[in-house]
Amino acid sequence: MESKINRITDILRRDDGISGAMMYTEQISWILFLKFINDLEINKAEEAELDGKEYTYIIDEKYRWDVWACPKDAKGKLDLMNAQSGDDLLEFVNGELFPYLKGFKSITADVKSVKYKIGAIFEFIDNRIANGHTLREVLDIIDAMDFHSQADLFQLSLIYEKLLKDMGSDGGNSGEFYTPRPLIKTIVDVVDPQIGETIYDPAAGSCGFLIDAYNHIRYEDVKANKQRELSTEQLKFLNEDTFFGNEKTPLSYVMGVMNMILHGIESPNIAKANTLTKDIRGLEEKDRYDCILANPPFGGKEKEQIQQNFPIKSNATELLFLQHMMNYLKLEGRCGVVIPEGVLFQTNKAFQAVKKELLERFNVHTILSLPAGVFLPYSGVKTNVIFFDRKGSTSDIFYYEVNPPYKLTKNKPIQYEHFKEFLEVWKERKLTDNSWIVNVNDIVDYDISAKNPNNIEVVEHKAPLELVESIKANNAQIDGLMDEIKMILEGKDIDA
Structure with a gap:
């Protein structure tokens, strides 16, 4: 998982819309987050089915990860016919996906709900990846990550901590x-x-x-x-x-x-x-x-x-x-x-x-x-x-x-x-x-x-006469060094 994140950061550094650790961490974050929410919802739907209940999805079908980001064919492989890229992908993400997610906060009054939290997050974040083909590369790498098990989630949390640490080490604000x-x-x-x-x-x-x-x-x-x-x-x-x-x-x-x-x-x-x-x-x-x-x-x-x-x-x-x-x-x-x-x-x-x-x-x-x-x-x-x-x-x-x-x-x-x-x-x-x-x-x-x-330093106390003699010796040494410097500046040989 860590090597995949490193690959993504290398890809994003080449994008015209990204500058600095703060920005690429922000961009990796929203993509990772949507994949995490997708896997969380799949888990909850499967648990509900086992209990004979029906799960109500937070994200509408059109905006779910496995529909817009990485749709699959019958063999479970990326459906290249329906997977958007380039300008089409950017147009959907910027024009439809983000406005949809930003609206969550205003359509639910339950501040404790995950839906409200998603809206609160996307209220202050935008897609800054300028190249749709770059975004396609990043989506494909993150799609290969699995956040279904507790061990995977734990690994994800460690990776995210590392991203934040790298961003902090970047200095500045x-x-x-x-x-x-x-x-x-x-x-x-x-x-x-x-x-x-x-x-x-x-x-x-x-x-x-x-x-x-x-x-x-x-x-x-x-x-x-x-x-x-x-x-x-x-x-x-x-x-x-x-x-x-x-x-x-x-x-x-x-x-x-x-x-x-x-x-x-x-x-x-x-x-x-x-x-x-x-x-x-x-x-x-x-x-x-x-x-x-x-x-x-x-x-x-x-x-x-x-x-x-x-x-x-x-x-x-x-x-x-x-x-x-x-x-x-x-x-x-x-x-x-x-x-x-x-x-x-x-x-x-x-x-x-x-x-x-x-x-x-x-x-x-x-x-x-x-x-x-x-x-x-x-x-x-x-x-x-x-x-x-x-x-x-x-x-x-x-x-x-x-x-x-x-x-x-x-x-x-x-x-x-x-x-x-x-x-x-x-x-x-x-x-x-x-x-x-x-x-x-x-x-x-x-x-x-x-x-x-x-940690108190030991101070050596000398008698007044000793201090006077010490100061005179130091001054004599300084005078000697000054004479040598003067002779060098006048171009004379010190040993003469």
Whole structure:
């Protein structure tokens, strides 16, 4: 399957309508998605038939994959007489198929239905493949993929993750699509979401946090594709009422919803919305969530109109998102959020006020200091992860500093093994060279930055006369070097 995806990306790179990893991932996505929906519908129709029932198809016959994309002859081979290509194929896809799919959102009121989700996806996506013969090639390759079995779907989800990773590694604005999966898994491991809990990401992107939370709940062993035994009611709750998120960027939203569905979550509650436009005051407990997992955007500046939605006004995006998450966390709820280093150490009025509320109303139990370069190539900002729960106020904070054995770069990224010691020690708060504990009473001006006391450099103190002699010796050496440079510039022989 991976080799087929690689072939498709090579084909799309040659198309005049495609430029960059972001665009070819978008185009592969909608085609993969329609093949997936086709196979899903065939499975459901066969299951209904076995139960003596009739399945009602979501997609009308004319727009089903095996009618417009890859019709088959009596032998199950591609029906070359009826398989469109070139301009005819483009005319159908652009003029009929996409308008049909875009209309789904307006003809169904059930926001939890797959039909509504399909409409929501195609509302923000268009076919950008300019050559109909190129599209024909891609359709034929994807048609050979089988998404009927659980193992095939699992393989598809891994391939799609790789596509999103490649798009994230492309740099630029595509960084919003991809938080390193080892970091996501570490945060999910600490927050430890359970079946029956609600899980929320206010800046969902490609839904990496929500998908990892799903895997955490659904699988005993993800790599071995070994699922946990869950009741029908638990599976329904997991599929329909567990995962929630907002994403304001159209393409990120499309990728996120599609990613969730391709991972087997048919009805994710992802809204295309700017989280910060919601007034967080007056929130009821029923509107809050058990677990919040996020890597919200930071470094942005928000307008005065947006700031009015928050008790503590600030134009710093990261401070507004932090307030939002604090207010959306249920009693006994747990949160793990990536924040820039500045949030920890800045002590201006707004930052102090938010951190005061955070320490007094929530239990900030752990701060994970991440190494520089975690988010390369699209951001070099130093970051941390704050873990807090709504179980009383903070008494002391367990800090852990991640120190990989090499400098992180685009080609040498963070690995899950780099968090191994942290995951072993954080719960019991074991002290190592990389960990320490700070009592809340020792925090000054709400500066909660991670300063590892175990990394104090040894300073050699010299007597004043020794310092004077050392300075004189250094100056003499500098004078000698300057004389040599002067002689070279004058064309004289230094050895003369």
